[in-house]
Every structure is written in structure tokens, then in C-alpha cells.
Amino acid sequence: MELSALTAISPVDGRYGSKTSALRPVFSEYGLIRARVEVEVRWLQQLSRHPQITELPAFSAEATSLLDNIVSEFSVEDAEAIKAIERTTNHDVKAVEYFLKGKMKANEELAKALEFVHFACTSEDINNLSHGLMLKEGRETLKATMVKVEQAIAALATEHAALPMLSRTHGQTASPTTLGKEMANVAYRLKRQLKQLDEVELLGKINGAVGNYNAHLATYPEIDWEANAKEFIESLGLSFNPYTTQIEPHDYIAELFDVVRRFNTILIDFDRDIWSYISVGYFKQKTIPGEVGSSTMPHKVNPIDFENSEGNLGLANAVMEHMANKLPISRWQRDLTDSTVLRNMGVGFAYSLIAYESALKGISKLEANAQRLGEDLNNAWEVMAEPVQTVMRRFGIEEPYEKLKAFTRGKVITRDAMLEFVDQLDMPQEAKDSLKAMTPASYVGNAEEQARKL
Template structure:
């Protein structure tokens, strides 16, 4: 019987169940069991073809078909059947082996063929390829959501490319930018972070109990087992790791998690900046009349999508950082600490997906308040001090910076005050006229062009 989401201990499977649905078939307990079944069946098929001298390697059509079906898509009740076996023998991977043997036996496989199931394998041969395949598939699912985010950011950057905005450095008024350019900054950062994450090489090992093909060589010493194993791993779309202990050392998972955490940091920064722009009134949120913003203050329209995203990104990164630091460490030839940790990979990726979807909702609700942007700029004529002092420098006038520091620092400056100051500068009349025509709204450099080029 399916559990009620209201009874879930984790919000990933409770409150946010719908948001994480795309990952559930991959990174749930059932997803892991099904992937282990696939790997066991794939190894039988590969071994039978690669080492045909093994007794039982010639598979009758019905057995071949059943093995191929298990390798492609195990039956709907497969995970439950494996769990029933595990409850009896208290070993999760051995339970998968027994399930596969039962399935093949039912299809007519004889004893020699059944003995090829899990041949030469340790549990970690099955596990490391299962997790590698699952994390590769999960990355594809997640990257599609990142693509949607990237397109949303790109659209906003172009839409507001020319929307002049007062910058704030150290929280204080600074040289103007455009809202589109600030969004383009995040689009560029996300693009780089996404590229780094999607390029992490996914490795696999298939070399027995301690990484030396001990059992393989004992059985058939003249077979090139490293070559057989390498072809098998690479046939899964994975990179071959020849040097391991009992476990694939998980360095690549550390890189994968670290790169994903770095990407999430970019998005945390984005959430906080957009939260701030909403607070300043630079961005307005579309109002849903049916929603309630506060249980006591009826007027509230809170930036909850950005807050929700930030919170979930923080939880994801706490786990991802732990994975990247813990998983590459294992005592001697292996300990079991990685097993329980890896079972939480889906939790971290789930919180990332929840956050990204929440962020996408938030981005879809915002619009620039151009009047509010302009009003702030009109009160910040002092930011043109940078332009004036740089023109003085370009004209070879000594002490330009010091003149503007004395004139602007800590003082309220308006258009008339600045114009009077410019009239007294030792510059050609044309340069003085050009500076007097400059307004904070115009002083955006190449921001609009850069936003459109992002």
C-alpha cells in the first residue's frame, strides 16, 4: 500500500512530493533495486558473449529474452520481490542475485547458466555501476530543469537590458548598471557552473573483491579479465577505473557533488539579490488573488519562492558537501560507511530540484518597476562623481579624484549642484557641456549591450 505523503518523515517525499517526482524512479530504494537488477542481467549477457567457453554461456532464446528484459525494464513487482528475499537473508545485493536467478530459472535456465549470475562479482561491482548509471540519468533530468532556469534568466536579461538601476556596493549607492545586466551576470555564472557539473566524468569499476580480479584469475587464468571488465563498464557509457580497492573510490561522486554545490551557491546568491530587489521595490511580484501572504497582515506579498529556494539549496549543499568530503574516504580496502551515505544522494538532489523549481516560479512572477528604478537614480547624482573625475584624468587635469572626493563624499548632490561644480572645472567647453548633459539614468556604460550579448 502506498504511504500517505502526510506521513512522510522527509518533505522530499511529503510536502514536495510532486516536485521531486522525476527523481523518484531513479534515486528511491526501488530505483536502486531495479538498477541493480539491470546491472546483474547486463553482466550475464556480456560475460556469456565475452567468455563463451564458460559452461552455460550459450543462452537458450527464452533465457536470453528474459535476461534482456531484466536488463531493460524489470517487472513492476521486482523491487518488492527483492525486498522479500532480503528480509529472509539480510543482504540487499545478494537478494538481487537470487531474484535474477529465480527469473532466469523460470525461463528455463539450467544450473551452469545460473552460476554465471554474479560471476566474479562483489556487491560493490553491482553497486558502483548502479549508482553511476543512476546519477548519470539524474543529471540528465536535473539539467533539463537548469536549462529552463537558464532560458528564464536569459529572457529577463534581454527584457530589462536597458532598465537603468542604481548599483549598491557595500550597501551604498554606486555607479549605475541595468537590471538586465545584473541578471545577465547570474546567467553567465550559471552557464559556467552548469558546464563544470555536466562535464564531471562518471567512473565505474568491475574488478572483484579487492580490485585485483583474484577470483576471475583463479577460475580462468588465461582470460584477459581487465579487458573484459573494461568493455563492460564502457558499454554502460561510463569511464573505466582500473585502480580501486573493493569499492570504486567515489572521487568522481565527490567532484559531482562539489560541482553541484558550487552551482547551488550561485543560485543562493541570485535568490538573495532578487529578494533584495523585491524589498527595494525594483521588482514587483505578480499577485495571485487566491493566495494569502500573511496570517495577520493582509497587505503582504512575500518573496516566498526565493526564500523557499534559498532554504532548500542550503539543505542540499549541507548534504552535498558532506558527500564530497566523506565518500572518497574508506578504511583500508573498504568499510561500509559509504553505503548509508550514498542512500541519501537522492535527498540532496531532491532538495536541489525543489529549489530550482521554486526559483523558476519566482522568476516567472517578477516584473521591473521602472518608475521605482528611475526614482532612486534621480536621488543619486553623486554617483556621477566617478564619471567626472575620470574625464578630468583623461584630460590630464591633476587631482581629479581628490576634487570629486571633497565635493561629493557624504554630501547630498543634485543636478543643479553638480552642474555648477562642472562649470568651474578646467575643461574645454564641449567637455563641460557633455558632462552636464549626463544623468544617472544615462551613466550605464555598456551595461545594456552586455546584457543583450549574454
């Protein structure tokens, strides 16, 4: 059976393939091979520029252009050629080396440099930098949609900044807020994670078989190989890790995935809240012609986008949690357990991207139901017990909390009952008038201000 969207085992490449296509050039087998080719070529060029490696003179403009083109014009067909070589070598990185040598033989100048391809490198020197390049590109791809999610929620905050809403703590009626302020809470939390996402350093190393530049120094003992490695790694847009074993220890990958997981966890919280707000009627959903909510109940407009988002965020976090817990652990100077795990770097990102797109679709269909919000507020005069008992404290009235507790707890409180209670209080008339002018819809503190200044 040929691989297609219908026959793919994972919905990442099947049902949701259109949502994850931007990640394919980055995290696929092709993406990994492409990154390896880039690292190998750039390392060869770095060596050629070093004045103390006299056996490898600086490349001419023509030779440099030929090498650059190998990287910039790398194709799926090139990746397939490398896979064909791998069937003989049974070693994926060595296959890249042989592919490059085959390309270079056609040029007289480059043919003299063949044995400087993969010079002093262990496979992990190439792999860890390739993973860094993949995560660098993947982070930017993912972040673009993460920002859209944050901005969409921030837009809800602004749009509904002044729309009063009954709060619920422990599921019970509580001091009112505004719908916009509750959206602002989420947007602010997401924005913090986006900032932290940018701050994660993507690390790399190119220091040989066990991290000591053994082969480098045996061949060119006069070269400052650590300085050369730092310069090279930073030229790739990565940060230099000076202390490693054979492998870059992957701590930064755990840090990166942990930030994405926190963003996702906040979004799960949002998905569940919106689901609940839809359930109680605070939000309506725009209907789309032709869509079906239930196969048997024609009236249904289900919050499927937020449910889809929540489910895929859970999958994303499960994958990234395992990777964050596993990758920093390697026996002695290395074992191979990280290799098979690292091939799944894009899976957590892909499930995240699916979830973000679903959340965005759901947000685009939301319509606040001001009438329903107002009904709940008008039926919750018990929440006015808080301002009343607080003002009573100001004027020295004894046991204000206890008096309001006895008056309201477990009872249905009407507007008239609350106004009557305030009228009998021993406090200045001005204070009474102020309390009597308040309603559950107006008792929102500075919620609107907070929502607008996000």
C-alpha cells in the same frame, strides 16, 4: 500509521512530494534495486559473449530477449519480491542474485547459466555501477530543471537589458548598471556550472573483492579481465576506473556534488539579490487570486518563492557537502560507512529540485518597476563623480579624485550642483558638454550590450 504525503517524515516525500516525483524511480529503494538487476543481467550477457568462456555459450535470441525483458519490465512488484528474499538472506545484493536465478530457472538454456550470475563479483562491483547508473539518470533529470532556471534568468537579462539601475557596492550608491546586465551576470555563472556538470566523468569498476581480479584470474587466467571490464563499464555509459580497492573510491561523486553545490550557491546569491530588489521596490510581484501573504496583514505580497528556494538550497548543499567530504574516505580496502551515506544520494538532488521549482515560480511573477528604478537614479547624482574625475584626469587637472571627494562625500548632490561643478572646470567645452549630457540613467557603460550578447 501508513506512509503518505501527510505522514512522511521528510518534506521531500511529503509536502514537496509532487516536485520530487521525477526522482523517485531513480533514487528510491526501488530505483537502487532496479539498477542492481540491470547490472547483474548485463554482466551475465557480457560474459556470455566472451569467446574464452566456453562454459557459457553465447545466449540465443530467445534467451537474450528474456533477460532483456527482466530489465525493461522490472516492476515495483519485482522489487518487493527481492525485498522478501532479503528478509531471509539479510543481504540485499545476494537477494538480487537469487531473484534472477529464480527467473532464469524457467528457461532451459538460462537454467544452465545460473552459476554465472554474479560471477567473480563482490557486492560493491554491482553497487558502484548501480550508483553510477542512478547518478547518470539523476543528473539528466536534475539538469533539465537547472537549464530552465538558467534560461529564465537569461530571459530577464534580455528583457531588461536596457533598463538602467543604480548599483550598490557595500550597500552604498555606486556606478549605474542595467537590470538586465545584473541578471546576465548570474546566468553566465550558472551556464559555466552546467558545462562543468556535463564534464564530470561517472566512474565504475568491476574488478572483484580488492580490485585485482583475483577470482577472475584464478578461474580464467588467459582472459584480459581489465579489457573486459573496461568494455563492459563503457557499455553502460560509464567511464572505467582502473585503480580501486574493493570500492570505487567515489571521488567522482564528490566532484559531481561539488558542481551542483556551486550552481546552488550561485542561485542562493540570486535569491537573496532578488529578495532585496523586491524589498526596495525594483521588482513588483504579480498577485495570484486567493493567495495570502500574511495571516494578519492583508496587504503583504511576500517573496516566499525566493525564500523557499534559498532555504532548500541550503539543505541540499549541507547534504551534498557531507557526502562529498565523507565518500572519498574509506578505511583500508573498504569499510561500510559509505553504504548508508550513498542511500541518501537523491536527498541533495531532491532539495535542489524543490529549490529550482520555487525559483522558477518566483521568477515567473516578477515585474520590473521602471518608475522606482528611475527615482533612485535621479536621487543619486553623486555617482556622476566617477566620470567627472576620470575625464579631469585625461585633461591633466590636478587632484581630480580629491576634488570630487571633497565635493560629494557624505553630501546630497543634485543635478544642478553637478552641472555647476563641471562648468567651472578647466577643460575643453566639448568635454564639458559631454559630461553635462550624462545622467545617472545614461551612465551605464556597455551594460546593455553585455546583457544582449549573453
